[in-house]
Amino acid sequence: MTANEAHFDYVLRLADDGLILSQRLGEWCGHAPALETDLSLTNIALDLIGQATLFLSYAGEMEGKGRDADKLAFHRDVTKYRNCLLVEQPNGDFGRTIARQFIFSTYQYALYQQLSSSTDRRLAEIAAKALKETTYHAELAAEWVVRLGDGTEESNRRLKDGFEWCWRFVEELFVTEPGDAALVSAGIAVDAAKLRPAFDAVLAATFAEATLPLPKFPRPVTGGRKGHHSEHLGHLLAEMQFLPRAYPDAVW
């Protein structure tokens, strides 16, 4: 993999996490437990899709093959997607969705904090802007973790189940890929492993307030960053990509 390919691959990862999670969150539109949560989840989706568009446009320019953000989002097959496995998992119930959101937004907050001082100016600018949005997401998710965890027996159980389901995908967030070392030493990419302490600190504090036990550590599942996805992503893409693939020149 050339340096440019590794750089492109890294930006795709940043883009695809947000793009796929926003598609998942969009599934809650009109189905969330209350109007306020419906608004919250879809607004988070909107922020994530905006961030993904910025990253994808940049990736397309870097690649130099004439692919724009839409082309990369709608005309790329499942094995070419670089998102982590966590974000492609089905929503489950509201408890699982909140568990997933808390894990992801806490991770993304730590990531953007570091990325906003990247030597890649474009990445730094996108991260600085996105950090403000993600602050809001992380806060909201943490509040819901406390509310559900320290709520009724039922809400506590569902949230705990949600975290147990999601936990196998946490490890992958902090894994570095072979092409990363050069990018990290050039100050372009963030060393994912170094984000773990900040993540663990927020997790411990929030779990204590939510009266939740820390999740047990099941065998981690990884592979998303290499394009080895669960079957769920193919179904998600089939829905997300249908229109631009069936009607390639459609405009509105």
Next chain:
Amino acid sequence: MDVLSHVPDPEIPVVSVVDLGIVRDVRENPPSVVITTTYSGCPATQVIQSDIRKALDDAAFADVKIEVALSPPWTSDWITEDGRKKLHDYGIAPPPKGIGAPGLKNAQAATCPRCGSIKTREISRFGSTPCKALWQCETCREPFDRFKCH
């Protein structure tokens, strides 16, 4: 700048794109308008660009380029005093100034734009657009939009 101060925000037409701090700069050589987006995913972004283009065309500034800048990231502190007054009169509580970064849980209570009470509470962290939250006044009981600190 005068032309742009008459281009309304598509979502909150009572304020202009200048009031909101979306227009960052107007350059003469080469002629260009530098704008920024409030939130990355704000759906009004494309409409704002085409509205600005139309306003420029109508005022015979056909060769002006529109550039979108990411940095420094937009903050609600850039909303002008005039813009804050217009928001308030329209029934939207303007964001407190000088807060800077979010992450403060928007803790400071909003002032009800209808009756002026500060006994208010947040109903929903997210509202009808990315830039607003839903609040309610405990005194007059009216719900209202609050422009988020960002």
